[in-house]
Amino acid sequence: xxxxxxxxxxxxxxxxxxxxxxxxxxxxxxxxxxxxxxxxxxxxxxxxxxxxxxxxxxxxxxxxxxxxxxxxxxxxxxxxxxxxxxxxxxxxxxxxxxxxxxxxxxxxxxxxxxxxxxxxxxxxxxxxxxxxxxxxxxxxxxxxxxxxxxxxxxxxxxxxxxxxxxxxxxxxxxxxxxxxxxxxxxxxxxxxxxxxxxxxxxxxxxxxxxxxxxxxxxxxxxxxxxxxxxxxxxxxxxxxxxxx
Amino acid sequence: xxxxxxxxxxxxxxxxxxxxxxxxxxxxxxxxxxxxxxxxxxxxxxxxxxxxxxxxxxxxxxxxxxxxxxxxxxxxxxxxxxxxxxxxxxxxxxxxxxxxxxxxxxxxxxxxxxxxxxxxxxxxxxxxxxxxxxxxxxxxxxxxxxxxxxxxxxxxxxxxxxxxxxxxxxxxxxxxxxxxxxxxxxxxxxxxxxxxxxxxxxxxxxxxxxxxxxxxxxxxxxxxxxxxxxxxxxxxxxxxxxxxxxx
Numbered sequence: 001x002x003x004x005x006x007x008x009x010x011x012x013x014x015x016x017x018x019x020x021x022x023x024x025x026x027x028x029x030x031x032x033x034x035x036x037x038x039x040x041x042x043x044x045x046x047x048x049x050x051x052x053x054x055x056x057x058x059x060x061x062x063x064x065x066x067x068x069x070x071x072x073x074x075x076x077x078x079x080x081x082x083x084x085x086x087x088x089x090x091x092x093x094x095x096x097x098x099x100x101x102x103x104x105x106x107x108x109x110x111x112x113x114x115x116x117x118x119x120x121x122x123x124x125x126x127x128x129x130x131x132x133x134x135x136x137x138x139x140x141x142x143x144x145x146x147x148x149x150x151x152x153x154x155x156x157x158x159x160x161x162x163x164x165x166x167x168x169x170x171x172x173x174x175x176x177x178x179x180x181x182x183x184x185x186x187x188x189x190x191x192x193x194x195x196x197x198x199x200x201x202x203x204x205x206x207x208x209x210x211x212x213x214x215x216x217x218x219x220x221x222x223x224x225x226x227x228x229x230x231x232x233x234x235x236x237x238x239x240x241x242x243x244x
Numbered sequence: 245x246x247x248x249x250x251x252x253x254x255x256x257x258x259x260x261x262x263x264x265x266x267x268x269x270x271x272x273x274x275x276x277x278x279x280x281x282x283x284x285x286x287x288x289x290x291x292x293x294x295x296x297x298x299x300x301x302x303x304x305x306x307x308x309x310x311x312x313x314x315x316x317x318x319x320x321x322x323x324x325x326x327x328x329x330x331x332x333x334x335x336x337x338x339x340x341x342x343x344x345x346x347x348x349x350x351x352x353x354x355x356x357x358x359x360x361x362x363x364x365x366x367x368x369x370x371x372x373x374x375x376x377x378x379x380x381x382x383x384x385x386x387x388x389x390x391x392x393x394x395x396x397x398x399x400x401x402x403x404x405x406x407x408x409x410x411x412x413x414x415x416x417x418x419x420x421x422x423x424x425x426x427x428x429x430x431x432x433x434x435x436x437x438x439x440x441x442x443x444x445x446x447x448x449x450x451x452x453x454x455x456x457x458x459x460x461x462x463x464x465x466x467x468x469x470x471x472x473x474x475x476x477x478x479x480x481x482x483x484x485x486x487x488x489x490x491x
Contacts, residue, residue, distance in 0.1 A: 056489070057396055057489060058489070059489065077487050077488050077489070078402050078403075078404060078488055079402075081400055082402045085400070086400040088393075091397070094394070104401050108401055108402050108403045109402055155401060155402065
């Protein structure tokens with residue numbers, strides 16, 4: 001259990017009318033060190049809600065999240081978030097330079113931002129170190145997303161929660177991020193990857209879970225689940241049709 | 245001022261109503277009704293103020309101020325739609341500022357604890373802090389909505405709730421304080437404030453009237469700052485959980 005990020009029987013219901021999403025209902029899901037778990041399924045099926053629960057941004061109504069065998073309720077959520085990094089479709093850039101953005105976690109933790117090796121983290125996401133002194137908000141969307149990932153990695157997490165990280169990106173940026181994720185996985189990082197791109201899931205993930213109507217309706221080895229995409233029953237689940 | 249002079253002043257209103265009717269702009273009815281209403285309200289206010297001045301019990305004056313604070317809190321809370329339990333927040337912000345400012349003036353001996361001073365000055369503090377509290381509640385909610393992504397990104401990067409809220413608290417208080425700060429900057433240059441104008445009309449030498457006005461401006465400046473900070477802090481404590489989540 002030491003190397004797992006886990007949801008056990010997690011339920012969260014959005015307050016009535018708050019979001020038009022179903023929330024999640026009794027979800028069991030674990031992400032081990034050094035593996036990519038792809039979370040796929042129809043829009044509004046609860047994927048983002050589950051990611052927010054794992055990130056400690058939302059508290060479950062029932063069930064519990066566990067980090068390395070310890071329930072979130074017993075942990076300092078700030079520490080959980082430092083170990084479980086979150087990146088959405090578009091990483092928000094703070095005013096200031098790229099370097100300042102990359103050093104955000106260090107600054108927030110009370111460490112010296114100047115001690116962060118910005119060039120190293122920019123190189124890790126395929127960006128040139130000359131960008132370090134540029135205003136972050138002036139970069140292209142693709143560059144901003146890579147800076148957001150560099151900022152996340154500079155925090156030193158052991159797990160990554162990635163909510164459609166390449167959805168808004170050009171092919172070049174997508175390719176760089178995919179290659180980086182593969183390297184991180186091989187180096188022992190646990191990654192929960194929300195994606196609509198089945199090919200990306202096929203290339204990166206060991207395991208796949210389909211979340212529809214807030215429930216995990218299918219889970220298993222990636223090659224096993226994704227080889228049946230022509231199966232009408234599985235297809236219905238992927239697109240949120242039928243009882244799942 | 246005698247009855248003829250009063251009637252002469254009212255003649256101006258009747259003349260304007262007649263011109264409005266002649267020009268067919270359709271406001272003569274409103275002008276007439278409003279002028280009668282204003283006269284009735286002011287006469288009633290005169291009696292109420294006289295009654296207040298006659299009140300000898302400090303407890304009754306304090307109860308009156310408390311009722312004014314409660315009403316101001318109710319009005320202000322309507323601006324805080326979306327802020328969880330906006331009424332207690334507004335009540336605390338306005339009440340704390342009123343107690344602190346009026347209390348300080350009484351303790352320092354600047355004003356006597358009588359109706360003649362407590363009610364008009366207390367009313368000024370309550371009215372001004374109500375406006376700033378309304379602005380604070382309204383702005384805080386708008387900032388939380390507009391900056392949710394920024395705040396949650398900071399939390400995701402290990403920020404405490406205080407660190408994550410820093411930007412929106414700063415912006416909320418700054419925006420709420422624009423109008424009162426501008427008023428303080430412009431006083432005496434662009435407008436003659438109410439206290440000075442009233443005292444000069446009542447025969448007080450201008451320099452003496454200005455000394456009172458300075459006290460009032462400082463009092464209101466401190467009051468609105470305290471109410472903005474209190475309201476913003478309470479909004480923040482309600483918007484974030486102790487374990488660093490944005491509700």
